[in-house]
Amino acid sequence: MLNRRHFSTAIMAGAAATVIASKANAQTAATATVPATPVAPGAKARNIVLVHGLFADGSCWTGVIPRLQAAGLNVTSVQNPLTTLPDAVASAQRVLNRQDGPTVLVGHSFSGMIVTEAGMHPNVASLVYVAARAPDAGENYTALAKTYPTPPASAGIVFDGDEGRLTEEAFLRDFAGDIPAVKAKVLYAVQEPFHKALLAGQVTQAAWRHKPSYYAVSTQDRTINPDLERFMAKRMGAHTIEVKSSHLSMISHADTIAELILKAAG
Structure with a gap:
């Protein structure tokens, strides 16, 4: 029979082995579908x-x-x-x-940060920015944005502790300005609060x-300065279109944004 000390040692060893195995399985699951070689930039995409x-x-x-x-x-x-x-x-x-094969990665607004970093993924063939941030590697986007006039929506951000959101007035006027009020109020009702820590992040690489x-500039944007959008689009050498739209062009001009994505997909 095992004495108490030997029994405890055996339990801890078994637990450690389980944790190690679980981590290994998680890592395998996370990378199982990543291709061995990257897709060609600009390859015709199906995703x-x-x-x-x-x-x-x-x-x-x-x-x-x-x-x-x-x-x-x-x-x-x-x-x-x-x-x-x-995260x-x-x-x-x-x-x-x-994704199985070439993929177009599309980001709106803040998620341009995500597209810029995650776009290095080997499945990504091309990128689409919709009124989106497009920083360079290691660039302080906040500092870049301050070189242009501050858009009105910034004044409408309020915080509940660590979580930020737009007030209803700012959401309807400065975020969804060209969307019918009834629909815009629905969008306001489902807005997801963001954490302050999110805004502190910087990308380490620029896909x-x-x-x-590809870049869609919203010419009536009151959330990101349209001239800043134009600067970022020009800097990346993007195929650029201009849409007479609020910040939410993928809602108010869904056909136009879908056409741009289809162009990126080849």
Whole structure:
């Protein structure tokens, strides 16, 4: 029979082995579908991965998704956790891992940060930015944005402790300004609060320096300065379109944004 000391030692050893095995299984599951070699930049894509930004959730792409599906594409909308940039990038990477072949990675607003970092994933063939942040590696986006006039929506951000959100007035006027009020109020009701820590993140690599990029500038944007959007689009050498739209062009101009994504898909 085992004495108490030997029994405890055996239990701890077994637990440690279980933890190690669990970690190994998790790592295997996370990387199982990642291709051995990257897809070619600009390769014709059959998959689209969409990422939402602040004050929203994955449902903000519902106007674009059926248009892409009608073209025969496999579409997934990521539910961005809005906690920290590493968490948000990891959520996109898990979805990218599941894609079978070339994929277009699309980001709106803040999620341009995610697209810029996660876009280095070997499944990603091209990138689409929709009124989105597009920082360079190691760049302080906040400092960059301050070189342009501050957009009105910034004044409408309020915090409950560590969580930030837009007031209803700012949401309807400065975020969803060209969307019918009844629909905009529904979008306001489902906005997902973001954590302050999310805004402190910086990207470590810029996928747009390595892969074909597309950019939709919202000319009536009151959340990101349109001239800042133009600067970022020009800097990345993106195929750029201008949409007479509020920040939410993928909702108010779903056909136009879907066409840009289809162009990126080849």
